[in-house]
Amino acid sequence: AQSVAQPEDQVNVAEGNPLTVKCTYSVSGNPYLFWYVQYPNRGLQFLLKYITGDNLVKGSYGFEAEFNKSQTSFHLKKPSALVSDSALYFCAVRDFSGSNSGYALNFGKGTSLLVTP
Amino acid sequence: DTGVSQDPRHKITKRGQNVTFRCDPISEHNRLYWYRQTLGQGPEFLTYFQNEAQLEKSRLLSDRFSAERPKGSFSTLEIQRTEQGDSAMYLCASSLGGREEQYFGPGTRLTVT
Numbered sequence: 001a002q003s004v005a006q007p008e009d010q011v012n013v014a015e016g017n018p019l020t021v022k023c024t025y026s027v028s029g030n031p032y033l034f035w036y037v038q039y040p041n042r043g044l045q046f047l048l049k050y051i052t053g054d055n056l057v058k059g060s061y062g063f064e065a066e067f068n069k070s071q072t073s074f075h076l077k078k079p080s081a082l083v084s085d086s087a088l089y090f091c092a093v094r095d096f097s098g099s100n101s102g103y104a105l106n107f108g109k110g111t112s113l114l115v116t117p
Numbered sequence: 118d119t120g121v122s123q124d125p126r127h128k129i130t131k132r133g134q135n136v137t138f139r140c141d142p143i144s145e146h147n148r149l150y151w152y153r154q155t156l157g158q159g160p161e162f163l164t165y166f167q168n169e170a171q172l173e174k175s176r177l178l179s180d181r182f183s184a185e186r187p188k189g190s191f192s193t194l195e196i197q198r199t200e201q202g203d204s205a206m207y208l209c210a211s212s213l214g215g216r217e218e219q220y221f222g223p224g225t226r227l228t229v230t
Contacts, residue, residue: 032217043121043208043221044160051217090159094217103148103212104173105219107159 002027004074004091006108013081013115021076021111023091032094033074034105035065039087050074061085081115088112119143121222123209129228130199137195138225142211149192150219151184152208153177160208166192167214199229 004025013019025031032051036044048059055067065076076089089112092105122141130136142149147168152160163182165173168189178184181199186192196203206226210219 034218036221041223043223044210046218046220049218092159095162103165103167104150104162104175105152105160106162109157110159 002031002093002095003106004033004093004108006089006091006111008111009109010112010114013113015083015115015117016080019078019081019085019113019115021089021091021113023074023076023108025072025074025091025093027093027096029096031074033065033067034092034094035059035063035074035076036090036092036107037087038090038110044090047076081113083115083117086113086115121209121211121220123207123222123225125225126223127226127228129230132201132229133198135195135197136199136227137193138207138209138227140192140194140209140222142191142209143213143220144190146211146213146220147189148212148214148219149186150210150212151192151194152210154206154208154224155204163194196227199227201229203227204229 034049035047038044048057050057050067058064088110090110091108095104095106124139149166151163154160164184166186181197184194206224208224210221212219
């Protein structure tokens with residue numbers, strides 16, 4: 001199956017510093033990759049996606065992600081972190097494996113981002 | 118608010134009871150998805166509808182689970198004879214054909230006692 005891995009359970013960063021949340025993928029064919037953010041007691045919010053085209057994808061709230069085919073990575077980045085960015089971040093990939101339609105998303109386990117003042 | 122809505126937001130039930138959740142997608146979205154999320158995990162796909170047709174079901178969707186989308190608008194997810202292992206957050210999402218991103222509702226938190 002197509003899958004993603006988030007190697008870090010938690011990332012801590014000081015406000016104003018750049019942040020990176022890591023994601024690696026394992027797919028056959030071209031990956032469709034996504035980042036979502038989840039705030040406490042709220043649903044997942046879409047941040048950005050990579051389907052094709054430029055390897056640097058810009059999304060909501062100043063986030064961007066870099067698709068790297070050779071390293072099979074899709075890391076989420078932000079130049080200057082805010083305390084309000086503290087949340088749970090999920091990387092996801094569309095699942096085209098087997099007889100699946102390809103519309104289901106396979107999510108990573110999530111990375112908790114804590115931005116301290 | 119024109120986002121995805123889910124009802125109820127919380128449900129506590131006793132083991133063996135049946136429960137039903139409702140999802141109202143974004144109005145023009147023809148695709149609807151159900152996921153389940155347990156603590157410390159990412160969402161896991163359960164099932165997918167395109168309009169009123171249920172096109173894909175995960176192996177996670179046991180015989181006790183059934184989902185419908187009768188008129189291609191709202192959807193219901195029913196769990197029969199609930200078990201403690203069914204305790205989770207049930208998330209609904211919708212998307213528009215031709216667009217890849219899915220938009221999620223706030224979820225229904227189920228606790229089975």
